[in-house]
Amino acid sequence: MIEPDLRRAILAQVDALRPDTTCCPSQIARNLAPDWRPLMAPLRAEALLLAAEGRIRVLQGGRDAGPAPRGPVRLARS
Template sequence: MDDVDRALEAALRELLARRAPSATVCPSEAARRVSGDPDDGDAWRPLMEPARAAARRLVAAGEVEITQRGRVVDPETAVGPIRVRRAGC
């Protein structure tokens, strides 16, 4: 795990902490936050898969769940858009 991976995990945690307990976030929100380049509207796109990987690590740690259409899904097999929420919500 490198600094970007740790920053993405931290960003997911921070985003969730600022929301209602049952609220979700998109991994793209963490990617945008970590990319830190407001002048490049697409700078965050290369961080999407690392952001999804960060979410999977947080699932493995028991901190979050990954959902699709409001249902918890297996993070290893989820394809398409996902959302992240605190575990147990």
């Protein structure tokens, strides 16, 4: 899986969200591959790049997570 595929998958999942809802990055990874765990680090990195571009939001505890969050995050529409 290369970054453009991850980017498309993240954007598709976030675009499909109902307003004011979030998704877990692991759900995107699970949708992409049976062995999804190796996708988590690159998926998270790509999500942070998309957030920096203003295309999505990366949340932690319901607030914007910032550029280098530690721990679980959720993804939302920007």
